[in-house]
Amino acid sequence: MLESDLAAVVELEWLARLSHWGYEGYRMELRHNPLAVMLVVRGQAPFVTRPIYGFLAGRVQLSARRDGRELHIANIAVYPEARRMGLGRRLLNEALYTGRLYGATTAFLEVRQSNQGAQALYASLGFVPIARKRGFYTDPPEDGLLMEIAL
Numbered sequence: 001m002l003e004s005d006l007a008a009v010v011e012l013e014w015l016a017r018l019s020h021w022g023y024e025g026y027r028m029e030l031r032h033n034p035l036a037v038m039l040v041v042r043g044q045a046p047f048v049t050r051p052i053y054g055f056l057a058g059r060v061q062l063s064a065r066r067d068g069r070e071l072h073i074a075n076i077a078v079y080p081e082a083r084r085m086g087l088g089r090r091l092l093n094e095a096l097y098t099g100r101l102y103g104a105t106t107a108f109l110e111v112r113q114s115n116q117g118a119q120a121l122y123a124s125l126g127f128v129p130i131a132r133k134r135g136f137y138t139d140p141p142e143d144g145l146l147m148e149i150a151l
């Protein structure tokens with residue numbers, strides 16, 4: 001992900017109703033966090049209709065629960081017309097690979113309890129639910145499912 005992608009990233013964040021990082025949030029992460037994992041999917045000429053087709057934002061950080069580092073995947077989305085083509089899976093596989101390179105031994109993400117599609121994708125990659133976070137989401141309010149995978 002480059003700073004020049006951020007207008008599209010923020011548009012997709014809004015469209016997909018993701019947790020709000022906003023332009024400044026992504027920009028700060030790109031500029032200042034050497035362990036940020038920020039990815040986009042680009043089209044291949046001549047079939048390019050959008051600047052990006054999807055993105056993933058995460059970061060490797062020290063683990064709060066144990067020694068070592070963990071990858072936290074914060075946001076992932078693909079434009080509606082490009083879904084079910086394997087782009088979400090590619091973004092996640094690339095993020096897990098990068099997380100390993102940065103020394104993470106586990107990866108985590110939260111997902112809305114009602115988001116069956118995303119949960120199916122995560123489970124197909126090997127993520128397992130490990131906890132329910134009551135009232136984790138607002139607007140609309142909903143419990144979150146914490147999912148984990150060993151890297």
Ligand SMILES: CC(C)(COP(=O)(O)OP(=O)(O)OC[C@H]1O[C@@H](n2cnc3c(N)ncnc32)[C@H](O)[C@@H]1OP(=O)(O)O)[C@@H](O)C(=O)NCCC(=O)NCCS
Pocket residue numbers: 016076077078079082083084085086087088089090110111112115116117118120121122124
């Ligand atoms: C979740 C999301 C990123 C998935 O991206 P995607 O590019 O469509 O996913 P993929 O094509 O890589 O899907 C891979 C597999 O995951 C599962 N899957 C993905 N979306 C699914 C859905 N809506 N319903 C059921 N299974 C689904 C399927 O097993 C799929 O394989 P298949 O198409 O061969 O059956 C996309 O639906 C999205 O942007 N949703 C809105 C934002 C969102 O919910 N983000 C997650 C927040 S935690």
